[in-house]
Amino acid sequence: MTADARRTTAHATGRPGDESPFALGLLLRRAHWRAAAVMTEALRPxxxxxxxxxxLIVxxxxxxxxxxxxxAETGSDKAGIMRVVDDLERKGLAVRKSVPGDRRARAVEITPRGRELFEAAHVAAEPLAERLAAGLGAGDRERLTELLTRIAYPADDEM
Known part of the structure; x- marks a missing residue:
């Protein structure tokens, strides 16, 4: 790469106006952090x-x-998912059950209490989700959802 090419190539900053090849990923990461903070706030109570x-979503x-x-569905590892399921069982939100025909496998099933919490979480999250999207104009939320869906679930599933 020539010195001129290095000077004209955008470098990742993660700030508004970043034109680097990393810009989209950095913006998605920052947006994820904000969304996760909002969802954490809704779930805490x-x-x-x-x-x-x-x-519970899965x-x-x-x-x-x-x-x-x-x-696999949650991006966790074996030990991490065991801790989460242990927590859910202690809270009465899920139970492990034997899988017919496979002595070693255990299926996790949501309980009625888990279903109630799942519904309550959606109610609690609604005003916070509105706050998260407050800076978007008419139709922007739907358009953003459409675009993110296309990135997350590409038609040709190249990833």
């Missing part, structure tokens, strides 16, 4: 953390799920 809620969506699949 309910006595759960975002990592717990992530498992259980509500997929039904009873083996721990290895929970780990």
């Amino acid at each position: 309910l006595g759960v953390e975002l990592r717990h809620f992530a498992v 259980l509500m969506d997929r039904g009873p799920t083996v721990q290895r699949d929970l780990a």
Whole structure:
């Protein structure tokens, strides 16, 4: 690379106006941090953390799920998912059950109390989610959701 090319190449700063190849990822990371902080604030009064809620989301969506699949779906490791499921069991929000035909596998299932908490979390999160999106104009929230969906779930699934 020539000295002229180095001078004209944008470097990652993570600040507004960053034109580097890292800019989109850095903005997504910062937006994630803000969204996670809002969701954490909504979940705190309910006595759960975002990592717990992530498992409840999977259980509500997929039904009873083996721990290895929970780990994959939530981006956790085996030990981490075991701690989260232990916490959920202690709180009465989920239970482990044997998987027919597989002595070693255990499926995790959400309890009625877990379903109630899941619904309560959505109610608690609504005003905070509105605050998170307060700086967006008419139609911006829907457009942002559409664009992020296309990034997160690419049609050709290259990743």
